[in-house]
Amino acid sequence: MQNEQENYNITPSNSESKLFGLTYRPTPSDRELEWDRTKVLLSKTDSKGNILYANESFIDVCGYDDFELMDKSHNIIRHPDMPKVIFKIMWEKIQTGEGFHVVMKNMSKTGRYYWVVNDLKTAKDNFGVLTFTGQQKSVHPDLISKIIEPLYRKLLQIQVASGVQSSENYLIGFLEERNMTYTQFIDQLIFTGVDTIQEKDDTIKVSIPKKKGFFSGFFADEKPTAKKK
Known part of the structure; x- marks a missing residue:
């Protein structure tokens, strides 16, 4: 294994630290x-x-x-x-x-x-x-800002403080509370915009446009924009 x-x-890996020995891995931007x-x-x-x-x-x-x-x-x-x-x-x-x-x-x-x-x-x-x-x-931006990004941020914080296993233990508990696998949790968010667990008596919900097709809910509800580098 x-x-x-x-x-x-x-x-x-070490070979990926550079691209052809010329370009280093990019520095993350907040943009x-x-x-x-x-x-x-x-x-x-x-x-x-x-x-x-x-x-x-x-x-x-x-x-x-x-x-x-x-x-x-x-x-x-x-x-x-x-x-x-x-x-x-x-x-x-x-x-x-x-x-x-x-x-x-x-x-x-x-x-x-x-x-x-x-x-x-x-x-x-x-x-x-x-x-x-x-x-x-693409993913609807509200799903990211309200549900996914806070979860991932917490998992990363636990990883840094206590290791990957502790991060996994938290995610397992998070999913068990919802009686779901990770994929089921993501599918529910994509199709309904809802995290069923209530925080302070309010269900976290994101308004997702109704569209046909399995991937339709993944799209952000906005017009295409030109790429900027």
């Missing part, structure tokens, strides 16, 4: 990337998370050229604000062949961040080798 850092896609939120960002990786393919929308939004992405770890776009436990759960699920929905804060080549929900699917070739395909779409 691969070690935890590699398997959970949570820490770049959000503006992009066409109607686009589907598609990527495919091998069983180790190395990128095999990325569509034009993925390339356009992350800001890397295609030659910079191919055969590089998908965590080239990983944002340091992401708690490691989310990747831990993700890898455990998709390596068993299960689909997985995960909300992620990504980092572009310029250091700006962008939030997506990633629908991950697993496939096997004729030799039984796994590949993973992810379709990323």
Whole structure:
């Protein structure tokens, strides 16, 4: 079994500290990337998370050229604000062949961040080798600011103070209180905009436009904007 850092896609290897020895990993910016939120960002990786393919929308939004992405770890776009436990759960699920929905804060080549929900699917070739395909779409900003970002911030704080296992223990309790898995929790937020647990007698609710289609609720309710770097 691969070690935890590699398997959970949570820490770049030494070879990823630079891109071709020329460009260092970008410094995170507190500015959000503006992009066409109607686009589907598609990527495919091998069983180790190395990128095999990325569509034009993925390339356009992350800001890397295609030659910079191919055969590089998908965590080239990983944002340091992401708690490691989310990747831990993700890898455990998709390596068993299960689909997985995960909300992620990504980092572009310029250091700006962008939030997506990633629908991950697993496939096997004729030799039984796994590949993973992810379709990323935008998330309603209120879901991020009111529910996802506060949760991820708390998980990261626990991780820094007490380690990944303690962060995972908190997430397990958080989900058990709702009687849900992580994917069920994300699906509920996407489709209803509601976190069923009441805080001070008020249910946290986000107004999500009603649209048809499985991915429709993922879209932010706004007109497309030009990307800025």
